[in-house]
Structure formats: structure tokens, C-alpha cells
Amino acid sequence: MKMRYALVNGVRQEAQPKLRGVCVNCDREMVAKCGQQRIWHWSHLGKLECDHWWEPETEWHRMWKDQFPKEWQEVPHIAADGERHIADVKTGTGWVIELQLSPISLEERVSREGFYRPMVWVVDGLRYKRDLGAFRRAVTEALIVKDNPLYLDPFTGDAGIFQRWTPRQCPVFMDFGDEKFHVAGFPLNVPILWQLLLRPGTRTTVVAAVTRESFIQFCLNGSPLQNIVVMRDPQQPIRAYPRLRRRY
Ligand SMILES: [Zn+2]
Known part of the structure; x- marks a missing residue:
């Protein structure tokens, strides 16, 4: 360990x-x-x-932990029945951030979400090469459900990354490092995380892009996430840019 x-x-x-x-x-x-x-x-x-939930630390885990104070990293969390696990990051307001590199069973995911609540997942999208290609295709061929803030109905096909990480009860954010993405032909020029969400009342996944910096600030001080917005101007090609989103 x-x-x-x-x-x-x-x-x-x-x-x-x-x-x-x-x-x-x-x-x-x-x-x-x-x-x-x-x-x-x-x-x-x-x-x-x-802790059988613990993943071996990698550079990716370190890079994420480095964004947060030392006292927030590797924090033991003890349930009322005495069960204990180590949260990768636990913020000052009690949110647990689980940094997940490897796939985990649905059963373990449900257990961890129940144990750590409130929590968010940050998933390393670059763990498997095929995930990046599948995700990029899903986003490029997605339907724009909403443009402000941007919500996409991704072309998931049977891509494993969507099957593994369909949100359950807790938010899921995909980290593809510095990989660049295009939406409606326009490049997203700021570092982002892709958030997987469930369309209300369905089991369908939609995706939104939030700036990585705003996610870190959200964890540090509760400030709002900045979602990418798509501008449709009849005179101009569609443009995508980050803008403040008021609600989480
Ligand atoms: Zn120990």
C-alpha cells in the first residue's frame, strides 16, 4: 500500500x-x-x-493531491460502525475527492459513495488508450442538448468508459490531462474536466465541461464551477468559451 x-x-x-x-x-x-x-x-x-480500497499512489494521484493542503490528503474516515478507509482528499467542508485510476466494480463504487458521502470522483481518463479515443468521438459526434451552459448528449456507442462511469449518486469528473477537445468544430482552449451527469428522470448520461481551475477552486473554497458555454451567433461560427455557472 x-x-x-x-x-x-x-x-x-x-x-x-x-x-x-x-x-x-x-x-x-x-x-x-x-x-x-x-x-x-x-x-x-x-x-x-x-485499506482494500486503496490504490497505489502514482504521479497522477500526486499531481491532484498537490492542489490541496497537506492536511486534506490521505485522511482516515471512520463510519459509525467502525469501518475505516482513507480518503484521497477530504476538504475543509467535508467533501471527499476520490482520485480513481483503475476501474472498480459497481458494487465497490456504490459502497464507497455510501461511505464517503458527500464525495466526487475524479477519474484518470488516460489510464487506457482506447478511452480517450472513444470519449473524443463521443463528444465530437454528440448532440448539443443545451448551449448555455453546454450539455452534450454523447455518442457513447458501447464505449467502456461510459459503461464504467455512468454516474450513480455522486458527481463524476473525467480528467484527460492536457488533451484537447473540440465541440461543434470549435476547440476548447482551457484545461477542462468532463463532468458526467444523468439526464433528470432517465438513465441517460449527458456530459458538461468545467474548467479544471474552477473545479480546484470549488474544492478549495466552494466557489462555483465554471462551465463551458457555446455561443451561437448567426453571423459567426459557433464559439465555445468558459463562463460562470451559478449552481453546482
Ligand atoms: Zn495502515
């Missing part, structure tokens, strides 16, 4: 060569792993797993 932090003399610390510490979740001993192959991390002594 690779983790970024352990407690050294009661203080949260990143791995340093030869350091020993204890796990923030289970209090058991951890050793710092500081090799050249992998990012420096902490690991339980003797390959112990104290």
Missing part, C-alpha cells in the same frame, strides 16, 4: 530515506521506500494492507 504520508513522532511527513513512521489509518509501522524506480512513498511493514 503506497502512501504519501505517515506519522513520524505524531507529525505527517513524506517519505525520506531510512525513515520509520506509523500509518495514519491503522497506527501500524511504516517504512519509507525511496528508490529510483518509483515515487518515494511509505509502505506498511510486511506488505500489510489496511
Whole structure:
């Protein structure tokens, strides 16, 4: 179980060569792993797993965690019945942000959504090569349901990424890094996350694009997400640009 932090003399610390510490979740001993192959991390002594939901830390997890204060990262969350897991990020207002790289079963997703509520998923869309192509096609060939803010009815076909991440009870945001997308032929020029939403009263997925920066600000201080808007001007080609959206 690779983790970024352990407690050294009661203080949260990143791995340093030869350091020993204890796990923030289970209090058991951890050793710092500081090799050249992998990012420096902490690991339980003797390959112990104290949270079977935990994903090994990657650069992608680190990049996201780096957006938030240290005290918000890797926070143990304990249910009334004593069940405990480690939230990737837990904000000051109690929102849990789960950073998900690998596919998980529907059963586990439902469990985690019930356990951490309120929570949002941030999914690494670049984990599998085919996902990016399928998502890009789905967006490019989508119908524009609404232009302000932009909602698209994606051409999902039987793309796995939509099957795996159809929203259930909690918001799902797809992160394709710096990959560029076009909507109605127009490039989206700011870094975005794609939000998957359910069309009210249906099980149909619609997608919206929010700026990555506004998502981070939303997590940091509750400020509104900025949705991409499509402008239709009869004299001009359709333009897409970010604009403030008032409601979450
Ligand atoms: Zn532990």
C-alpha cells in the first residue's frame, strides 16, 4: 500500500530515506521506500494492507493531491460502525475527492459513495488508450442538448468508459490531462474536466465541461464551477468559451 504520508513522532511527513513512521489509518509501522524506480512513498511493514480500497499512489494521484493542503490528503474516515478507509482528499467542508485510476466494480463504487458521502470522483481518463479515443468521438459526434451552459448528449456507442462511469449518486469528473477537445468544430482552449451527469428522470448520461481551475477552486473554497458555454451567433461560427455557472 503506497502512501504519501505517515506519522513520524505524531507529525505527517513524506517519505525520506531510512525513515520509520506509523500509518495514519491503522497506527501500524511504516517504512519509507525511496528508490529510483518509483515515487518515494511509505509502505506498511510486511506488505500489510489496511485499506482494500486503496490504490497505489502514482504521479497522477500526486499531481491532484498537490492542489490541496497537506492536511486534506490521505485522511482516515471512520463510519459509525467502525469501518475505516482513507480518503484521497477530504476538504475543509467535508467533501471527499476520490482520485480513481483503475476501474472498480459497481458494487465497490456504490459502497464507497455510501461511505464517503458527500464525495466526487475524479477519474484518470488516460489510464487506457482506447478511452480517450472513444470519449473524443463521443463528444465530437454528440448532440448539443443545451448551449448555455453546454450539455452534450454523447455518442457513447458501447464505449467502456461510459459503461464504467455512468454516474450513480455522486458527481463524476473525467480528467484527460492536457488533451484537447473540440465541440461543434470549435476547440476548447482551457484545461477542462468532463463532468458526467444523468439526464433528470432517465438513465441517460449527458456530459458538461468545467474548467479544471474552477473545479480546484470549488474544492478549495466552494466557489462555483465554471462551465463551458457555446455561443451561437448567426453571423459567426459557433464559439465555445468558459463562463460562470451559478449552481453546482
Ligand atoms: Zn495502515
